[in-house]
Amino acid sequence: MAVVELKNINKKFGTGDAEVHVLKDVNFQVNPGQLVAVVGPSGSGKSTFLTIAGGIQTPTSGDVIVEGNDLNKMNLKQRDHLRLNKVGFVLQSYNLIPFLKVKEQFSFVDRVKKTKNVDKKHFQEILSQLGISNLMEKYPAQLSGGQTQRVAIARALYVDPAIVLADEPTAALDSQKVMEVGAMFRDLAHNNNKAIVLVTHDERLEDFADVIYQILDGKLSLLEKKSDKKVA
Amino acid sequence: MYLAIKEILHEKLRYGLIIGMISLIIFLIYVMTSVAIGLAGENTQAIDGWNVQSITMDKSVNLNLSQSSVQKSDIPSNMFAKENSVIGQIPTIVRSKGRKTISSMFFGINQNQFLYKNLAVQSGGKFTKSNAVVVDSSFHDNGYQLGDKIKINDYKKEFTIVGFSNNQKFNVAPALYGTLSAWRDLHGYPSTFAGSAVLSKKNSLKLKSSNYKSYSIQTFINKLPGYSAENSTFIFMIVFLMIISLILIAVFLYILTIQSLPVYAVLRAQGIPAKKLSYSVFSQSVILILAGIFFGAILTAILNTVMPQGIPVKYDFPLLLSVSLGILIMGLIGAFIPAQKISHVDPIQGIGG
Numbered sequence A: 001m002a003v004v005e006l007k008n009i010n011k012k013f014g015t016g017d018a019e020v021h022v023l024k025d026v027n028f029q030v031n032p033g034q035l036v037a038v039v040g041p042s043g044s045g046k047s048t049f050l051t052i053a054g055g056i057q058t059p060t061s062g063d064v065i066v067e068g069n070d071l072n073k074m075n076l077k078q079r080d081h082l083r084l085n086k087v088g089f090v091l092q093s094y095n096l097i098p099f100l101k102v103k104e105q106f107s108f109v110d111r112v113k114k115t116k117n118v119d120k121k122h123f124q125e126i127l128s129q130l131g132i133s134n135l136m137e138k139y140p141a142q143l144s145g146g147q148t149q150r151v152a153i154a155r156a157l158y159v160d161p162a163i164v165l166a167d168e169p170t171a172a173l174d175s176q177k178v179m180e181v182g183a184m185f186r187d188l189a190h191n192n193n194k195a196i197v198l199v200t201h202d203e204r205l206e207d208f209a210d211v212i213y214q215i216l217d218g219k220l221s222l223l224e225k226k227s228d229k230k231v232a
Numbered sequence B: 001m002y003l004a005i006k007e008i009l010h011e012k013l014r015y016g017l018i019i020g021m022i023s024l025i026i027f028l029i030y031v032m033t034s035v036a037i038g039l040a041g042e043n044t045q046a047i048d049g050w051n052v053q054s055i056t057m058d059k060s061v062n063l064n065l066s067q068s069s070v071q072k073s074d075i076p077s078n079m080f081a082k083e084n085s086v087i088g089q090i091p092t093i094v095r096s097k098g099r100k101t102i103s104s105m106f107f108g109i110n111q112n113q114f115l116y117k118n119l120a121v122q123s124g125g126k127f128t129k130s131n132a133v134v135v136d137s138s139f140h141d142n143g144y145q146l147g148d149k150i151k152i153n154d155y156k157k158e159f160t161i162v163g164f165s166n167n168q169k170f171n172v173a174p175a176l177y178g179t180l181s182a183w184r185d186l187h188g189y190p191s192t193f194a195g196s197a198v199l200s201k202k203n204s205l206k207l208k209s210s211n212y213k214s215y216s217i218q219t220f221i222n223k224l225p226g227y228s229a230e231n232s233t234f235i236f237m238i239v240f241l242m243i244i245s246l247i248l249i250a251v252f253l254y255i256l257t258i259q260s261l262p263v264y265a266v267l268r269a270q271g272i273p274a275k276k277l278s279y280s281v282f283s284q285s286v287i288l289i290l291a292g293i294f295f296g297a298i299l300t301a302i303l304n305t306v307m308p309q310g311i312p313v314k315y316d317f318p319l320l321l322s323v324s325l326g327i328l329i330m331g332l333i334g335a336f337i338p339a340q341k342i343s344h345v346d347p348i349q350g351i352g353g
Helices: A046-053 A076-086 A102-112 A120-130 A145-158 A175-192 A203-208 B002-010 B012-050 B114-118 B137-141 B180-187 B217-222 B227-269 B274-306 B317-334 B336-343
Strands: A004-013 A020-030 A035-039 A061-066 A087-090 A163-167 A195-200 A211-216 A219-225 B054-058 B084-095 B102-109 B132-136 B149-152 B158-165 B173-179 B193-195 B197-200 B212-216
Touching: A004 A046, A020 A046, A020 A195, A035 A046, A035 A175, A035 A203, A046 A061, A046 A163, A046 A195, A076 A087, A087 A145, A102 A145, A102 B002, A120 A145, A120 A175, A145 A163, A145 A175, A163 A175, A175 A195, A175 A203, B002 B012, B002 B274, B012 B114, B012 B217, B012 B227, B012 B274, B012 B317, B054 B217, B084 B114, B084 B173, B084 B180, B084 B193, B102 B132, B102 B137, B102 B180, B132 B137, B137 B158, B158 B173, B173 B180, B180 B193, B193 B197, B212 B217, B217 B227, B227 B274, B227 B317, B227 B336, B274 B317, B274 B336, B317 B336
Parallel strands: A020 A219, A035 A195, A035 A211, A087 A163, A163 A195, B102 B173, B132 B158
Antiparallel strands: A004 A020, A004 A061, A211 A219, B054 B197, B054 B212, B084 B102, B084 B149, B084 B197, B132 B173, B149 B158
16 A cells, blocks of 8 residues: 555645646655655745645645545644654754754654654664764754754654655755765665655655656656566 | 743743843832832721721711711710720821931820720830820831830920830821820810720721711721822732733744744644644743742842831732732733744745755
């Protein structure tokens, strides 16, 4: 079963002459153990696609199914619960709470989502893989852009989500870290059976993706499918 | 609460300044409240000490005790028991050689009635002669001593201070207690005058003539010159300060919330319930107010140690606690708007690009 499935999604903003049709008849799905990259230029609708897939925004028409739950039939509270428990977001900006130390970013999650977060051993592996084990006592303002991005990735993974939705997750990373993060996402998908969707400009991430979609003027099209094993 | 505490600890200067301002306002509220209570107390100290329920006086004098008089012939002969006491009042100026001249209030009381019997004397003794008086202890604070000879108004004879009694102020003026015969002499009244009024431990008292009326002691207090206006002024100022503290909290929290909206949007995007984030704002408000109350109380305690004598300040802790609770409620009301703002934050604002 697909972790996230979008069926005939349309999203329009504004009305009349000011109407903008951002997503046009988008059909998409991602399965457990699959890393999907969605590429496209700025303004193509990537972020809108991501927010609809994650239940942050509702489409004008069409269905969004996350882990078998039809988001159209869920109220706000149920969507909050779904995002908190099933979805890990890696956002472009303001990813971290500025007045919490790195370690407190995670302990705060424990306070809100008291169970089913990753265990300590796995958490240490994530920190080590992202190279942020030594940053636990620092505040976000004391981190470089790349460090902030990596902590945000760790934060998203900490809730042990079924799906990770990442918006430009490597925007502030150097080439070596891009490779490491790409490999980490791939391993996470393949070894931990997570569904991962990366919305990105970064062509280097395409090497790690199982499926690559392109989004242009609101239309989503399949660019490449490297493995049929996990693709529906 | 966790987010609220962490944010305050991280932004020490910003929140320190806010707490400082709230502390100063709370300090001002505490001082104003205590001065109001102190001043009200100085109006009614003597009356409180009488411990009576009603006062019967000339109904044509608009509850002005100085203007009232009761004739002996109007008092039923069988009336006086432990519950009733005649009192005569006259505003006085007390002078003594080498001492400060003091504006005061003379009360004539009957040695056989409860007012005399209940008169608590802290030093010296009660008067037994018509040229002796017991005076409020503030006379002692102004240098008067037991045995001092004093002149009252333009009366030719001298009086002797035979005792000091604590908390005996009436309408802010220190009281002197002497005999009813001295009161008549000071007024120049004939012996047919019993006194200014009759105080009773009962709710009302009926005299022989219909010229008199019984009033509850609270009605009498409320009609003391300046008393109600003074209290209303203080209540107005205190309420106004509380409203200022509400506005201050609301504005600060609103500004801080607006600044933090992108963070809250990200948290909402991550599925953190809006209720939890709104709760954080309310918690912040409670912490700020409690810190303000704590430092406000410390400032008040410091002021108390350096407060010059003579300023009528009385710390009524249950009342100050109620005022603090009122400020806390104001703070929560102040947090309502920013909390609403957060509960309606669109998670989409957390998505960049």
